Amino acid sequence: MSKHGEVLWFTGLSGSGKSTTARALVEPLRESGRKVELLDGDELRQTISHGLGFSREDRLTNIKRIVFLCKLLSRNGVTVIVSAITPYEEMREHARAELLGYVEIFVDCPLEECERRDVKGLYAKARNAEIKQFTGIGDPYEIPETPDIVIRTQMDEVENNVALIMDYMTTKTGRSEAV
Numbered sequence: 001m002s003k004h005g006e007v008l009w010f011t012g013l014s015g016s017g018k019s020t021t022a023r024a025l026v027e028p029l030r031e032s033g034r035k036v037e038l039l040d041g042d043e044l045r046q047t048i049s050h051g052l053g054f055s056r057e058d059r060l061t062n063i064k065r066i067v068f069l070c071k072l073l074s075r076n077g078v079t080v081i082v083s084a085i086t087p088y089e090e091m092r093e094h095a096r097a098e099l100l101g102y103v104e105i106f107v108d109c110p111l112e113e114c115e116r117r118d119v120k121g122l123y124a125k126a127r128n129a130e131i132k133q134f135t136g137i138g139d140p141y142e143i144p145e146t147p148d149i150v151i152r153t154q155m156d157e158v159e160n161n162v163a164l165i166m167d168y169m170t171t172k173t174g175r176s177e178a179v
Helices: 018-031 041-046 056-074 089-098 111-117 122-127 158-173
Strands: 007-011 035-040 078-083 102-108 149-152
Touching (some): 018 035, 018 041, 018 078, 018 158
C-alpha cells in the first residue's frame, strides 16, 4: 500500500510567485521518487470552480473543492502541490484539519512587488474599482500566523526557494525518496 502523499499548499497574494515556485518544484519532487500533481488555482477556477465568484462563501467553496481533490490524490500516495491564494486563515485551517501531510508554504512578497509583476493588469483594475473583492486591495489577505515554510520571492531566487522546500521535505519525512 502506498504511503499518504504530502500536500504542499502555496498561499500568498496574486503575483507573489506561488505558481512559478510550485511549477519549479514539480521536477525535483519527481526526481526524488514521488508521484506529483500540481493544482493551480487559476486553472481550477476555470474548471471545477467555474461560475464561483469572489465572495467569502464562494472562496471557501472553491477551497473545499480543492481540498477534496487533494484528499483523493494524497490518499493514493501522490504528493499534491497546490497554488491558490487562500486568503483567509479559516480556509487554511480547514485544509490543515482535513489533509494528512499538509504543509503550508507562505509566499511572502510585498503588495507593491506583486503589483509591479502583474502582467494581467488585475491590480490596476482593482485600484480603479473595475474588480471588486480583489485580494490585497478590496478584500483582505490574512497573513498566515504559523506557516510551515516561508519563502520570500522578492529576495530569493526560485531555485533557492525550491531547495529550501526540498530540504524541509527531506527533514520532515526523513526520506529523500518516496516509499
